Amino acid sequence: MVSRRRALQLAGAGFVALAGCADGGGETPNPTDADTPTETPPATSSTPTSETPDAAGVELTGAAATWTRSFDGTLRTDPAVVADRVAVVVDTTVYGLDAASGETRWTFESPVTVDAEYGRPTASLQVHDGTLYALVGVSVGTGAHDYVLHALTPGGDERWRYESPLRKFHQVAGFGDGAAVIPTHDDAIGGGREETTFAVNLHNGTRRWRADTGDGMDGAVGRRYAAVETYGAVDCLGLAGGTHRFRYSPDGDADIGASAVGSGRLFVGLQPFAQNADGPSLVALDAASGDEQWSLRDATVSSLRTPDDLYVGGDAVLRLSPDGTERWRYDRGGLLTGVPFDDEALYTNADASVVAVDRGSGDELWSADTSDVALPRARGGDAVVSSDGGARTVYAHGVSDGDERWRATLSGEYPPTPAADADGAYLATAGGELLKVPF
Template sequence: MILFATEERNGRKETKKDAWKFFFVVFALFCGPPSEGAWPTYHGGADLKGVADVALGDTLELAWRYDAYGEVYSTPVSDGERIFVSAKKGRVVALDLTGKKVWERSFARTNDAGQAMALRFEAPLACTDGLVFAGSTRGTLFALDAGTGETRWTYETDGIIVGSPNFIQPLEPQEARRVVVMDQSEGMLHCLEAATGRVVWKSMAAERCDGTPGVANGRIAYGSCLAALHVYATDGTHLRDIEIGGDAQIAGGVAIEGRLAYAGLRDGALACFDIEAGEVLWSSEESDEQTFSTPAVTEVLVVYASDDGFVYAVDKKEGKPVWKFNAGGLPYSPVVAKDRVVVTVDGVLYLLKLSDGTKLWSKEVSDDATSAAIIGGMVVVGADDGTVTSWRVSFP
């Protein structure tokens, strides 16, 4: 079975109001807390909850646009100082927070005829501890220096990488940071030392896995074509498989909060799992089409998107519907910034109210755009026209 995941300033005269506006933008970009700056995976932190402590208001305005000269495949990520994207023809590009290029790397392989062929990075990038991790469809994981783009190490999974690498926060001060990456075809996790690429452990093979494992609280959770959620301890111990059954394969990212995990299913449902007890607590079955987006998990609601064209919000306790927004297309994984939901739909960027799903603002980006990242107080997306675009809070 095959599953698919996927300003200009007018003159030099500046009023006092404009000066205050400039001050607040600079503050948001450079003086905010780390939670506002960094976005190390495509869906926020390693837990993939997709939330940011950033106030976006009711409208956004263009901050900058960068042309990467080739389709930008996946959501930008950031270490709080730089923004990293993968682009067509095997390229990884680093930008600063003003949209200026810092470095660019191109990666290729040699085919059987001796010709150089560009690698493809379908998996979202990830970054931590001064490193950027890029997984290719040929199964190679590259660890790049975040400041220079220099290759620190490479690792061969002997498979295909389509889910984002993720990282394990050390539980003890003496522990080294580790990174985990999934071999799609085998459904096997490879755990490596982040600094060296040394193999720490490998999981058992499960079944094809197109999604990204969530990592939090000493646990790793991911789904597969077996219609099950697989749970490991971060030391590599296999804890349990939570079977769902039916047409409930999981091909999206798994968000973790405490002992609970949330994932979309092929039958359209969103499921909540107790990964310690090994059971499904509830299933929200609003959609009849597949739900492979990664859900955003807030204090009260879980927000997710389905292939039926709707963005849904359900309550966390029982999964009961709270609101739905008709996106009129194919919505990607939503993210939440305080009381706002940010979601892209067929190349259009939307800003919704978290409380009731009311549309506040929208802007066409291109024919197709990645899901959004919240970086340095800005909303950043990549697009199929080769651009990386940033929007910031629009001040009155």
């Protein structure tokens, strides 16, 4: 699911970071007090629940569901695809389903214990280098506890687990230099370095380092550095040893809107308030020293991505070289947070349309009319899948021509973000069902 902060931005301003990373090199590690991962038995399989051809409350136009699954519990995550499996977390159990049939191939039970009267499970899934990372914990409204990060193979075996000692909300900001970076926060708003960000080694699940930061509400991870977005500031950390490089706090009244790390730089997108309208909207900082390299003004910056150069989303989509040189500008606007890129194009939203923009030239390849904010969320096979939470509608368009393949209208609350593979898209409903729709 999207973070609490990003969900509020989406509801209020049309924003919903997947921050790419392209800065090379390394640092000398510092000694750490690494934790020992817990040994666990292998995962077990379960019998699938009853399957039905159609999900309740889902209207499909242009296609029929390949399969539909319902679960005896509450879905806690978006679906995630790893190899030939699609995974979700139901309460505190990770399900690995056969992507072709929807049958349960394995389950894995997290050791998190939830008080039935006070608290609820919270979880997220991410896939990195063929491993499924499941972060499971307990939310108690204004606090959280018992967070565990599990590294699972596509076959459901647990490679390791890291049990956090912190009674805070956790999230995986990203992966870099062989580690997962995990900021933490609580619900008390503050600007000091009062929280903790830590890194977990991906090869064995030991803690590499922990560092004091502000409330980690979001972040970006590169090859050598990590950025942790806090209230009104960004902390920059070295990935090798967790060294606190610097804290960037913008002058005047401005909100941190986005961050990205790449080419030895930390990029920070700002949302200046009216009384500081003349301030910069984008700042590039040397990631080692914090010295400002360049800045951009007179632009609206909603999101930043660094798959190679810096891509800026807002009132226009910009592709900038690391030194700030503009390579191209796409003037119809676009929201780039989390949208899919491939070798040829990036996919975004502009003027109530899903559009494909050529990554080399910035030319529009095609445009398809949709609802107000149908954000592309996944690229699979020969299609791109978009979701409009307000309209509760998911669309699939062909990547070569933008022709609509199908659309699905879901009842209930804001639908989870869809996932996709070569054969189709996986949609979770607010009612707790998961269905596959073919391309």
